[in-house]
Amino acid sequence: MDWSIQEIAKLAGTTSRTLRHYDDIGLLAPARIGSNGYRHYDADALVRLQRILLLRDLGLGLPAIADVLEREDRAPHALRGHLEWLRREQERLTRQIASVEQTIESLEGGERLMAEQMFDGFDHTEYKEEVEQRWGRDAYARSDAWWRSMSAEEKAAWQERLARLSGDWIDAHERGIDPAGDEAQALAQRHFEWLRSIPGTPGGGANGPTREYFLGLAEMYVADDRFGANYGGAEGARFVRDAMTAYAERNLA
Amino acid sequence: MDWSIQEIAKLAGTTSRTLRHYDDIGLLAPARIGSNGYRHYDADALVRLQRILLLRDLGLGLPAIADVLEREDRAPHALRGHLEWLRREQERLTRQIASVEQTIESLEGGERLMAEQMFDGFDHTEYKEEVEQRWGRDAYARSDAWWRSMSAEEKAAWQERLARLSGDWIDAHERGIDPAGDEAQALAQRHFEWLRSIPGTPGGGANGPTREYFLGLAEMYVADDRFGANYGGAEGARFVRDAMTAYAERNLA
DNA sequence: CTTGACCTTGACGTAACGTCAACCTCTACC
DNA sequence: GGTAGAGGTTGACGTTACGTCAAGGTCAAG
Numbered sequence: 001m002d003w004s005i006q007e008i009a010k011l012a013g014t015t016s017r018t019l020r021h022y023d024d025i026g027l028l029a030p031a032r033i034g035s036n037g038y039r040h041y042d043a044d045a046l047v048r049l050q051r052i053l054l055l056r057d058l059g060l061g062l063p064a065i066a067d068v069l070e071r072e073d074r075a076p077h078a079l080r081g082h083l084e085w086l087r088r089e090q091e092r093l094t095r096q097i098a099s100v101e102q103t104i105e106s107l108e109g110g111e112r113l114m115a116e117q118m119f120d121g122f123d124h125t126e127y128k129e130e131v132e133q134r135w136g137r138d139a140y141a142r143s144d145a146w147w148r149s150m151s152a153e154e155k156a157a158w159q160e161r162l163a164r165l166s167g168d169w170i171d172a173h174e175r176g177i178d179p180a181g182d183e184a185q186a187l188a189q190r191h192f193e194w195l196r197s198i199p200g201t202p203g204g205g206a207n208g209p210t211r212e213y214f215l216g217l218a219e220m221y222v223a224d225d226r227f228g229a230n231y232g233g234a235e236g237a238r239f240v241r242d243a244m245t246a247y248a249e250r251n252l253a
Numbered sequence: 254m255d256w257s258i259q260e261i262a263k264l265a266g267t268t269s270r271t272l273r274h275y276d277d278i279g280l281l282a283p284a285r286i287g288s289n290g291y292r293h294y295d296a297d298a299l300v301r302l303q304r305i306l307l308l309r310d311l312g313l314g315l316p317a318i319a320d321v322l323e324r325e326d327r328a329p330h331a332l333r334g335h336l337e338w339l340r341r342e343q344e345r346l347t348r349q350i351a352s353v354e355q356t357i358e359s360l361e362g363g364e365r366l367m368a369e370q371m372f373d374g375f376d377h378t379e380y381k382e383e384v385e386q387r388w389g390r391d392a393y394a395r396s397d398a399w400w401r402s403m404s405a406e407e408k409a410a411w412q413e414r415l416a417r418l419s420g421d422w423i424d425a426h427e428r429g430i431d432p433a434g435d436e437a438q439a440l441a442q443r444h445f446e447w448l449r450s451i452p453g454t455p456g457g458g459a460n461g462p463t464r465e466y467f468l469g470l471a472e473m474y475v476a477d478d479r480f481g482a483n484y485g486g487a488e489g490a491r492f493v494r495d496a497m498t499a500y501a502e503r504n505l506a
Numbered sequence: 507c508t509t510g511a512c513c514t515t516g517a518c519g520t521a522a523c524g525t526c527a528a529c530c531t532c533t534a535c536c
Numbered sequence: 537g538g539t540a541g542a543g544g545t546t547g548a549c550g551t552t553a554c555g556t557c558a559a560g561g562t563c564a565a566g
Contacts, residue, residue: 086346
């Protein structure tokens with residue numbers, strides 16, 4: 001019924017340091033303190049300690065534990081809130097795991113270095129110099145921040161979307177269809193939507209790309225074969241440009 | 254090609270404070286420092302920063318990142334190690350989530366208070382006073398530490414095991430079989446194994462309970478109806494005791 | 507010369523204790 | 537009574553990766 005600090009620590013499966021800490025922060029005071037300064041604990045303290053440790057094992061923080069112990073009927077609410085946080089952490093970890101796995105794979109395949117991987121697959125921030133010159137430094141910073149804010153899955157999904165779009169452009173060009181025709185215009189529409197999915201760029205977001213940005217980009221695909229390569233080389237890039245230009249004239253103010 | 258600290262921070266989507274920190278710990282030095290003390294960064298620094306932030310997003314610690322950047326071929330190894338750690342964290346979270354859910358449920362059902370829940374379902378630590386008196390204080394401390402070391406799932410599984418054992422004892426008694434007969438002796442064997450699964454108790458672990466502990470426990474079931482209740486009351490407890498006693502005499506030295 | 511924006515170097519705070527360090531207390535034994 | 541050993545006490549620093557003041561210098565613009 002009267003334990004020393006070490007005794008109660010062993011009883012509860014923790015350490016004396018922890019008990020001193022709980023005393024310091026007012027979470028668990030000893031039953032009494034001897035004239036020599038020694039802490040002494042009783043059965044009530046043991047029960048309280050057990051509860052503290054139980055809640056701690058559930059992952060609650062000490063302030064939250066203090067809250068719950070103060071009024072036990074708050075426990076369900078506190079635990080539900082905690083549960084949400086745990087689930088979010090779960091998700092975050094899941095994404096990180098997928099992300100790390102993907103990175104390891106690409107490193108093992110020797111496919112690309114990391115720095116390049118970052119800029120991979122999206123043409124308007126791949127070459128920041130150009131982007132900055134044409135649309136200002138902020139545009140690059142914003143789109144870069146956007147890119148880095150995505151989870152690995154989102155990035156992968158986004159890149160896949162671009163790859164499909166790019167493949168469809170090449171396919172359409174190879175089939176020799178009319179850049180101003182319905183099919184090519186549908187592709188231009190997809191291209192427009194794709195750009196709209198990049199918040200922070202000139203015209204990214206709900207309104208979509210500005211006419212200027214859209215036309216400028218189209219020209220850049222032709223002018224710079226680093227961009228053009230994504231659309232099947234110079235001729236493919238011209239095809240894309242023509243379709244985009246026609247689209248802009250018909251649909252963008 | 255020459256950015257101020259804020260400029261490069263925006264370019265990379267981080268803060269100037271972070272850059273100062275990276276400078277402090279030697280992770281990323283500025284390209285040059287002006288006579289006024291201002292930090293200036295170049296393109297190389299930007300690339301390095303991008304890599305740092307990429308790895309950081311994967312969850313690596315800054316020392317690990319420094320390691321990887323020093324020799325990039327170490328990246329796969331570092332990432333694989335990191336992946337393991339991530340998976341372990343995942344598991345831990347999964348268990349915590351299950352644990353919290355279970356606790357919420359039991360609180361909602363108003364079934365039991367938390368402190369009681371801890372001692373619930375296992376008879377030899379339910380009443381620590383008795384345990385301490387009979388087998389010493391250490392026994393209680395060890396078995397308590399053991400109990401608290403289990404995950405919620407393990408606890409649940411263990412309790413379920415006890416519940417089945419207990420139910421089978423009651424069932425056997427109600428069917429009026431012979432405590433010294435094969436069937437009851439099989440139950441006693443299960444009881445023995447169950448006790449063996451508790452490391453740290455007198456006889457817990459590979460060797461199994463000592464004869465003394467086993468007999469003492471059997472008597473306690475009869476003597477204390479708080480224990481006996483688990484086995485169908487006084488008569489049930491006597492039945493269990495008789496079976497256990499017979500078992501001990503035949504099998505325990 | 508005065509703003510205002512931007513830069514610098516400290517230094518504290520964060521979560522929950524682990525880990526010394528320096529020093530006191532109690533019990534046991536010679 | 538002295539001493540060793542186990543156990544107690546209060547600081548105070550270390551841990552992770554910065555956020556957040558605080559105090560003060562620098563620079564371009566008006």
